[in-house]
Amino acid sequence: MSNKSNNRAVESKPLAILQKLDGREWWLWGFAVVVTLVLTVGIVSLTFPQLRPESEAYWTDLKDWVRGLAALVLLFDLYTMYQQLLLQRIRRRVAEQDQLFQVITENAADMIAVIDSDGHRIYNSPSYEKVLGYSQEELKSTSSIEQVHPEDRPRVIEAAAKAGATGRGERLEYRIRHKDGSWRFLESTASVIRDSTGKTQSLVVVNRDISERKWAEDQLAHNALHDALTNLPNRALFLDRVQHSLTLSQRHVTYRFAVLFIDIDQFKRFNDSLGHSAGDELLVQIGKRLSASLRGIDTVSRSSASASPTTANEPGLARLGGDEFTVLLEGIHDSSDAIRVAERIQERLAVPFSVNSQEAITTASIGIAFGARSYSAAEELIRDAEIAMYRAKSEGQAQCRVFDQAMHELAIKKLRLETELRQGLELGEFQVYYQPIVSLETEAVIGFEALSRWQRPSGLVPPAEFIPIADETGLILPMNRALLRDACEQLRNWQSKFQPALRIGVNITPKQFAQPDLAAQIAEILKETGIAPQHLDVEITENIAMGDADRSAAVLAELKALGIHLSIDDFGTGYSSLSRLQGFPIDSVKIDRAFISKMCADAESSEIVRIIIMLAHNLGMSVVAEGVETDEELEKLRSFGCEMAQGYLFSRPVDRESTSAFLLGACAKVRSRAQETTLY
Numbered sequence: 001m002s003n004k005s006n007n008r009a010v011e012s013k014p015l016a017i018l019q020k021l022d023g024r025e026w027w028l029w030g031f032a033v034v035v036t037l038v039l040t041v042g043i044v045s046l047t048f049p050q051l052r053p054e055s056e057a058y059w060t061d062l063k064d065w066v067r068g069l070a071a072l073v074l075l076f077d078l079y080t081m082y083q084q085l086l087l088q089r090i091r092r093r094v095a096e097q098d099q100l101f102q103v104i105t106e107n108a109a110d111m112i113a114v115i116d117s118d119g120h121r122i123y124n125s126p127s128y129e130k131v132l133g134y135s136q137e138e139l140k141s142t143s144s145i146e147q148v149h150p151e152d153r154p155r156v157i158e159a160a161a162k163a164g165a166t167g168r169g170e171r172l173e174y175r176i177r178h179k180d181g182s183w184r185f186l187e188s189t190a191s192v193i194r195d196s197t198g199k200t201q202s203l204v205v206v207n208r209d210i211s212e213r214k215w216a217e218d219q220l221a222h223n224a225l226h227d228a229l230t231n232l233p234n235r236a237l238f239l240d241r242v243q244h245s246l247t248l249s250q251r252h253v254t255y256r257f258a259v260l261f262i263d264i265d266q267f268k269r270f271n272d273s274l275g276h277s278a279g280d281e282l283l284v285q286i287g288k289r290l291s292a293s294l295r296g297i298d299t300v301s302r303s304s305a306s307a308s309p310t311t312a313n314e315p316g317l318a319r320l321g322g323d324e325f326t327v328l329l330e331g332i333h334d335s336s337d338a339i340r341v342a343e344r345i346q347e348r349l350a351v352p353f354s355v356n357s358q359e360a361i362t363t364a365s366i367g368i369a370f371g372a373r374s375y376s377a378a379e380e381l382i383r384d385a386e387i388a389m390y391r392a393k394s395e396g397q398a399q400c401r402v403f404d405q406a407m408h409e410l411a412i413k414k415l416r417l418e419t420e421l422r423q424g425l426e427l428g429e430f431q432v433y434y435q436p437i438v439s440l441e442t443e444a445v446i447g448f449e450a451l452s453r454w455q456r457p458s459g460l461v462p463p464a465e466f467i468p469i470a471d472e473t474g475l476i477l478p479m480n481r482a483l484l485r486d487a488c489e490q491l492r493n494w495q496s497k498f499q500p501a502l503r504i505g506v507n508i509t510p511k512q513f514a515q516p517d518l519a520a521q522i523a524e525i526l527k528e529t530g531i532a533p534q535h536l537d538v539e540i541t542e543n544i545a546m547g548d549a550d551r552s553a554a555v556l557a558e559l560k561a562l563g564i565h566l567s568i569d570d571f572g573t574g575y576s577s578l579s580r581l582q583g584f585p586i587d588s589v590k591i592d593r594a595f596i597s598k599m600c601a602d603a604e605s606s607e608i609v610r611i612i613i614m615l616a617h618n619l620g621m622s623v624v625a626e627g628v629e630t631d632e633e634l635e636k637l638r639s640f641g642c643e644m645a646q647g648y649l650f651s652r653p654v655d656r657e658s659t660s661a662f663l664l665g666a667c668a669k670v671r672s673r674a675q676e677t678t679l680y
Contacts, residue, residue, distance in 0.1 A: 111186075111207040114193075115144050117164065117200055131209050133179030149175035149183060156188075163190040164200040173210070185214040227319045229280055230287040235318040241328055242378035249371050258338040260327035261367040261385035262290075262345065265397040267323035270360060273548055278355050283323065285353050286362070290325060293348045294341070326382060335370060335402065342366045342400040363398035365389050370402075387411045417469050424454055430479060431455050432486045433653035436662065437505070437624060437646045440638050445663060447503030447537065449646060450487035451653045452479055476509050481521065488529035488536070490656055495535075498663045505537035507569060513544050519558035526562070533563030537588075541570050545584060553584060560585040567624070571612065582619055589616045593627020593647070600632050613640045 111131055114123040124139045132147070148156050152174035163169040169190030175183045187208045195201045225237040233241075245257045264286065271279035318326065327345070329338050346364055353360040367388025375381050384403040391407055392399035401407075424430060434448040454461040470476040484506050491504040512518060526533055538559055545552045545568065556566060565587050572592045591612055598605040613623050625637050628647030637645060651662055 111209070113144065113205045113207065115160075115203045115205060117202065119144050119160075122202060132176065132184065138179075147177045149177070151175075159188075160190060160203060163192060163203060167192045167194075167200075169203075169205075184209055184211045186210065229319070230284050232287050232291070233318055235320055238318040238326060238328065239378045239382070242381055245328065245330055245371060246375055246378060246381070250373060256332050256334075257371040258329045258332055258335075259369050259371070259381050259385045260329065260338065260342055260345070261369075261382065261389040262325040262327065263365050263389050263393060264323035264325075264349075265363045265365055265393070267362070269547060270362075271322070272551070274356065274358065274360075278358075279322075282353055282355050282360055282362075285355070286325070286349065289348055289351075290327070290345065293344060294327065320382075320386075324386075326385065335368075338368050338370070339400065339402070342368060346398065346400065365393040365397050366400045367392055368400065368402045384408060414469055417466060418473050418475075420456075421454075421466060421470055421473070421475050424456065425475065425478060429455055430482065431655060432483050432490065433655055434487075434490075434659040435646055435653040436651050436659075437503075437644050438650050440634070440642060440645055445499075446501070446644065447505060448487075448491075448659065449505040449507075449539075449653075450483055451507075452483050453653070453655075471509050471511060474511060476511055477515075480506070480509065480512055481525075484522070485525050485529065488525055488531045491535065492530055494660070494663060497660075501535075503535045503537050503565065504531075505539050505567065508538055508540045508544070510544050510547070513540060513552075513555060518555060519562060522559065522564065523562055534565060537565040537567055539567045539569040539590065542568050542581065545581065549583075556584050556586075570626070572608070586621055588622040588624055588644075590624040590626050591642075596625050596627045596633055596637075596647075597629070599636060600630070606636065609637075610640045613642050617641065 110125075111127045112123075112125040113121065113128070116122055121139055121142075121144055124136060126136075128139060129135055134147075145153055145156060155172065156174055159170060159172045169192070172188045174186055174188065176186050178184050187210045189206050191204045191206075192200050193202045193204060225234060226232060227234045242259060245255075249255045249257065267279070267282075270282065320326065327341070329341055332338060345366065349362050349364050353362065367385045367390070369381050369385035369388060371381060384407070387407045387410075388401045388403035392401040395401070431453050433451045433453045435451065436445045437447045437449060438444065439446050451463070452467070453463065454466050467476070470479055487504050487506060491502060495502050508518070515521070522536070522538070526536065545556070559566060566585060567588045567590055568581060568586055569590050570592045571589045572595050589612065591609060595605050595609050595612075599609050600606070609625075616623050622643045624644040624646065625633075625642050626646055628634055628637065628645040628649045630649065634645065634649060654662070
């Protein structure tokens with residue numbers, strides 16, 4: 001309600017109207033008394049004997065006087081009755097307005113109070129008891145300011161004084177104590193009632209309970225700065241606190257701080273195997289354990305101020321990713337402090353968690369970046385801590401690494417390479433290279449492994465440089481789909497020209513293997529290119545196969561149902577257990593070149609290769625030796641009964657033109673040997 005409308009309402013209050021009625025009624029009664037006295041004196045004077053002449057004219061005049069007085073009395077009576085009717089009508093209106101006012105105030109949700117100029121309560125509507133719990137008797141025994149929060153009292157008193165002086169009340173929010181001791185938020189507007197001289201007589205105050213709205217606003221503000229899952233400060237709040245620390249470090253040379261970036265190792269595997277709800281529960285427990293281990297000394301952030309960026313001893317975790325946490329260490333003495341905290345975090349997280357009655361063992365990779373004057377924004381410091389975390393993860397997980405400039409330069413290089421990778425895909429710079437797989441019995445080429453190569457204008461980019469970036473960014477998916485299609489089309493061409501039984505092998509990356517429609521994608525490409533499924537060899541590493549054994553078994557079963565040949569690539573570098581692979585529909589094992597290269601010089605490596613070949617044969621699998629480079633290695637593999645081999649001894653990976661020439665020469669060589677055998 002506006003101040004102007006409030007004033008109009010107050011001026012028409014029953015009290016002001018009744019005051020006017022009382023004045024008017026006293027005037028009417030006074031006038032009646034005066035007229036009655038005058039008429040009475042006039043009539044009585046006519047009866048005095050000494051005033052009565054005997055002439056006939058006198059009596060005639062007297063009759064006229066009496067008639068006139070009677071008429072005057074009649075007119076006066078009529079006027080008095082009219083005035084009484086008006087007064088009665090006005091009284092009824094006042095009574096109706098009074099009743100309406102009572103109905104409104106008694107049923108209004110807002111609390112309405114009338115306070116005199118000394119601050120004493122004149123009237124409080126019944127809603128006071130509904131909202132604040134106080135009865136009328138309890139309110140009358142206290143001053144109007146007593147229940148107001150001590151911190152808000154000066155503002156309330158000042159607003160009341162200003163309203164009394166100017167006649168205009170301003171909207172005001174303040175806290176008031178409920179009867180149960182809790183605090184409620186009120187929104188208040190005051191209006192002035194003046195007396196006949198214009199002096200402020202009292203204030204009419206309309207109070208509205210806005211506690212729920214204020215609580216909702218506070219909750220929204222809290223939610224904007226806190227993670228919904230863990231109720232810990234989010235990225236925005238953590239950035240604010242890091243920025244605050246950067247500002248302090250600019251002002252005080254001796255002030256030092258650090259940011260820790262924590263990533264839970266293998267969290268995705270846990271999430272996929274037990275479900276997202278279990279994963280969320282694990283994140284909540286991790287957040288609590290971090291808070292407990294850091295409480296009182298650090299600010300923690302779970303990787304996405306409050307009002308106060310320097311709130312002490314309040315851990316703040318922000319969700320930068322599904323399983324990423326960050327920690328702000330303030331006021332440290334030297335770098336060893338941050339490293340000790342990181343090691344303590346790793347120790348605490350290594351203690352098994354209990355999630356849905358199952359034990360979950362976790363490790364964490366941690367990157368550390370120290371605050372320095374070279375930083376201008378909090379995002380830069382967090383970015384460098386994340387770079388250090390990725391270095392820790394790439395070096396074996398459960399590690400801790402401190403950021404240095406070399407890491408930054410490497411990150412810039414990776415970012416530039418990612419951009420160039422995307423451009424290379426659009427420009428068609430990726431080619432398929434082929435490395436032959438040779439039968440050790442006949443020395444005939446039985447197939448090829450298809451490998452992706454990046455041919456830039458400046459030359460070939462080594463696979464070790466771009467494959468990890470492509471896999472990390474997801475670019476490996478379109479890259480390998482194109483590789484499979486091109487390889488299958490080329491295989492069909494070679495089958496028609498050289499040997500119908502040639503096979504092609506392609507590697508499947510973890511991201512590809514995780515796609516739910518992998519089998520459907522491969523089946524579609526086989527159909528489009530006209531390649532029989534048994535001529536395609538899909539190679540996966542043992543780490544992929546054993547990462548989620550149940551899911552791997554299902555995916556491999558789908559691929560096998562298509563008739564595809566399945567191989568375990570780089571065997572010996574992962575779980576290294578043929579018995580664990582026994583339940584999978586695997587056709588062949590490819591022994592990693594690390595064992596082949598040491599086989600002739602190291603008896604232990606030689607024995608490992610022999611045992612792998614023997615066990616694979618016992619399980620019904622054929623064997624391919626990778627990285628064969630010497631005749632000595634070739635002869636030893638033959639002696640162990642290995643069926644196939646590939647390596648530089650036969651050919652490096654080359655483009656399709658060179659591979660076609662190699663095939664032509666290999667076929668001629670086989671024909672020549674066949675003729676020699678016939679002659680003898």
